Amino acid sequence: MNRCYPLTIALSLASTLLLSQLAGGAEQAVKIRPPEAKKKPTKQVAPLDHTKVMVFRTASGILQPVQSAADWSRRRADIVRGMEATMGPVPGPKRRCPLNIKILEETRTEKYLRRKITYEAELGNHVPAYLLIPHNLQKPARAMLCLHQTTRIGKGEPAGLGGKPALHYAHELAERGYICLAPDYPSFGDYPYDFNRAGEPYASGTMKAIWNNIRGVDLLQSMPTVAPDRIGCIGHSLGGHNTLFTAVFEQRIQAVVTSCGFTAFHHYYKGQLAPWAQDRYMPRVREVYGNDPSRISFDFYEVIAALAPRGVFINAPLHDGNFENTGVRKVVDSAKSVYKLFDKESSLQAVYPDCGHDFPAAIRQQVYRWLDEQLK
Numbered sequence: 159m160n161r162c163y164p165l166t167i168a169l170s171l172a173s174t175l176l177l178s179q180l181a182g183g184a185e186q187a188v189k190i191r192p193p194e195a196k197k198k199p200t201k202q203v204a205p206l207d208h209t210k211v212m213v214f215r216t217a218s219g220i221l222q223p224v225q226s227a228a229d230w231s232r233r234r235a236d237i238v239r240g241m242e243a244t245m246g247p248v249p250g251p252k253r254r255c256p257l258n259i260k261i262l263e264e265t266r267t268e269k270y271l272r273r274k275i276t277y278e279a280e281l282g283n284h285v286p287a288y289l290l291i292p293h294n295l296q297k298p299a300r301a302m303l304c305l306h307q308t309t310r311i312g313k314g315e316p317a318g319l320g321g322k323p324a325l326h327y328a329h330e331l332a333e334r335g336y337i338c339l340a341p342d343y344p345s346f347g348d349y350p351y352d353f354n355r356a357g358e359p360y361a362s363g364t365m366k367a368i369w370n371n372i373r374g375v376d377l378l379q380s381m382p383t384v385a386p387d388r389i390g391c392i393g394h395s396l397g398g399h400n401t402l403f404t405a406v407f408e409q410r411i412q413a414v415v416t417s418c419g420f421t422a423f424h425h426y427y428k429g430q431l432a433p434w435a436q437d438r439y440m441p442r443v444r445e446v447y448g449n450d451p452s453r454i455s456f457d458f459y460e461v462i463a464a465l466a467p468r469g470v471f472i473n474a475p476l477h478d479g480n481f482e483n484t485g486v487r488k489v490v491d492s493a494k495s496v497y498k499l500f501d502k503e504s505s506l507q508a509v510y511p512d513c514g515h516d517f518p519a520a521i522r523q524q525v526y527r528w529l530d531e532q533l534k
Contacts, residue, residue, distance in 0.1 A: 206221070206233075206236060208456065208457035208459050208460055209422075209457070209459050209488070209492055210492075211224075211233065211459055211460055211463040211492055211493060211495065211496055212224040212233075212495050212496065212499075213233070214229050214230070214232045214233035214236065215232070215236060216232075224496075224499065226499075227499070227500070230466075230496065230499060234463075234464050237406075237456060237460040237461070237463070237464045238406065238407070238464070240455040240456035240460065241403070241406065241455070241456045241460075241461070243442075243446075243455035243456075244362070244440050244442050244443060244446070244447070244454060244455045244456060245361065245362045245364050245365040245368070245403070245440055245442075246360055246361025246362050246365045246442075247361075247365075248365065248368065248369065248372075248407045249280070249369050253280050253369065254280075254373070254376070255278055255280055255281050256278065257277045257278055257373065257376060257377055257380065258277065258278040258284075259275055259276070259277045259377065260275060260276050260277075260284075261273050261274070261275050262274045262275060262276065269292060269293060269332065269333045270290050270291055270292045270293060270332040270333065271290070271291045271293065272288055272289075272290050272317065272332075273288065273289040273290075273291070274286075274287075274288055275287050275288070275289050277373065277374070277377050278373075279369060279370045279373040280369070280373075285341050285342065285349065285370045285373070285374070286312075286313065286341070286342045286347060286348040286349050287313055287339055287340060287341040287342065287374070288313050288314070288316075288317040288319075288328065288338075288339075288340045289337075289338070289339050289340075289377075290317065290328055290329070290331075290332035290337065290338040290339075290340070291332075291337055291383065292332055292333075292335050292336070292337065295335075295337075295383050297385075298382070298383060298384055298385040298386075298388075299335060299336065299337050299383055299384060299385060299388075300335070300336050300337070300385060300388045300389075300390070300529070300530075300533040301336060301337040301338070301339070301378045301381075301384045301385070301388065301389045301390075302328070302331050302336050302337075302338045302339075302389070302390050302391065302392055302529070303338075303339055303341075303371060303374050303375060303378070303389070303390070303391040303392070303401075303404070303411070304316040304317075304327055304328035304331070304338050304339065304340040304391075304392055304393070304397075305340070305341070305343070305371070305391065305392070305393030305396075305397030305398075305400045305401050305404075306325070306340065306342075306343065306346065306347075306393070306394075306396070306397050307325060307393075307394045307395035307396050307397050307398075308346075308395060308396045309321050309346065310346065310347075311346075311347060312342040312343060312346035312347025312348070312349065313340040313341060313342045313346075313347050313348075314347060316328035316329070316338075316340045316397070317329055317338075317340050318330075324516060324517045324518065324519065324522070325394050325517060327392055327394075327517070327522065328340045330522065330526070331392075331526065331529075334526060334530075336529075337378065337381065337383060337384055339374050339377060339378055341370055341371065341374050343363075343367050343396065343397075343400065343438075344363055344366050344367060344370070344438065345363070345438050351363070351366075351438075353366075353437040353438055353441075354437060361441075361442060362439065362440045362441060362442065363436075363437065363438040363439055363440075364400070364403060364439050364440050367400055367403075367404075368400075368403055368404050368407055368408075371391070371400070371404040371408065372404065372407065372408045375389060375408055375410050375411065379410070385533075386410075387410075387412065388412065388533040388534075389410060389411055389412060389533075390411060390412060390413035390414065390415065390529055390532065390533055391404060391405055391411045391413075391414055391415070392414075392415040392416075392417075392525070392529075393415070393416060393417070393419065394417040394418055394419070394517050395417070395418050395419060395480065395515065396419075397417075397419070398416040398417050398418055398419015398420065399416065399419040399420050400419075401414060401415065401416050401419065402414065402416050402419060402420065402458075402461050402462070402465070403461070405465055405468070406461060406464045406465065409468075411468070412468060412469070412532065412533060413468065413469045413470075413471075413528075413529055413532035413533055414465055414468060414469065414470045414471070415470075415471045415473075415525050415528075415529070416470070416471070416472055416473070417473040417517040417521075418473065418474070418475065418478050418480065418481055418515050418516070418517065419472075419481065420458045420461070420462075420481055420486065420489070421458065421474075421478075421481040421482045421483070421484075421485030421486050421489070422457055422458055422459065422485035422486075422488055422489050423451035423454060423457050423458070424451045424452075424485070425482040425484060425485025425486075425488070426451070426481065426482065426485070427482075429450075429451045429452075430449070431443050431447075431449040431450070431451055431454070432444065432449050434449075435449055457489075458485075458489045459488070459489050459492045459493065462489055462490065462492075462493040462506075463492065463493040463495075463496040466493070466496040466497050466499070466500055466502065466505075466506070467497060467500035467502035467505055468505065469505045469506075469507075469528075469532040470505065470506050470507065471507045471508075471509075471525055471528050471529075472486065472490065472506075472507065472508040472509070473509055473511070473517060473521050473525070474486040474487075474508060474509070474510055475510065475511050475512070475513045475514055475515065475516060476510055476511065476512050476513070477512070477513060477514045478514060478515045479514060479515055480515055481515075483510060486508070486510075487508075487510075490506065490508045493506060494506060507528065509521055509524070
């Protein structure tokens with residue numbers, strides 16, 4: 159990426175890298191946590207109870223019940239600040255640059271054209287993705303951002319090019335007439351990424367992925383064949399919570415599908431949050447909050463609530479070994495109160511199939527019919 163640093167910092171970084179290379183090659187380079195990633199949240203305010211989404215803090219710090227859309231707006235702003243305290247700030251409009259889409263290859267299937275592309279999320283950073291465009295579109299079509307699970311092939315799985323057939327949702331949606339964009343999450347597929355490189359501007363891989371996905375929505379809206387107000391997002395596991403996080407910060411996403419993507423933090427392996435704290439996800443979970451679910455600055459009660467009143471479909475199997483089902487049910491029950499505030503209770507859907515960490519065919523077909531209705 160093209161970055162600008164004060165001369166003294168640039169010289170210091172250059173010297174460090176040079177000494178590292180002399181000591182034994184680039185692979186031996188000292189890993190430097192960038193200033194932004196090191197920086198802890200500056201304003202220490204006692205967090206709201208994450209499970210109580212219908213309570214907000216007034217300007218004077220008094221807790222009051224949420225009774226109106228204006229009250230909810232204040233509570234939602236607190237939720238966003240809490241997410242940014244762990245993930246780092248979402249980039250502003252100055253980070254945007256021309257998308258500079260490059261088509262690397264094209265494959266024509268029976269029902270759609272599959273393009274392997276890259277797009278520029280920010281200067282110098284090119285996101286690999288598959289873009290699936292149905293044949294013979296007669297009018298602007300519905301579109302979906304399709305996010306992959308933790309898998310080496312990344313975007314190739316939702317595009318139907320390997321992995322589990324149950325997770326070929328971009329392929330299946332394209333065959334139903336949806337334009338689908340499936341990007342790689344940083345460090346997967348064709349997207350190598352060093353989260354500890356000198357000058358890395360993101361405090362988390364999670365926020366970098368969120369920004370890439372926001373630019374993916376920019377890409378979809380730039381296509382004359384896409385109906386700009388009929389865009390959704392779908393993902394399984396890593397893609398399931400990546401979908402939720404992206405949709406909180408990107409309100410152009412009108413319908414949200416998360417499969418095996420979350421549970422309340424206290425229910426995640428009995429509160430053992432170390433997997434969330436990897437550098438490719440949210441290292442502040444470890445560095446700032448000590449992997450403690452009682453200290454972390456947000457929880458999924460708030461994430462799901464922050465999506466209201468938009469449509470959300472949750473697939474949460476009874477025997478998911480990663481995301482415990484009881485915690486999901488508690489989150490859904492809590493978030494329903496916000497949907498009730500907007501008289502949109504039916505917009506929050508959850509199913510609990512009798513299976514493990516999976517996205518069964520019957521549930522996927524139910525999801526696709528739901529999307530047809532949400533984005534009609």
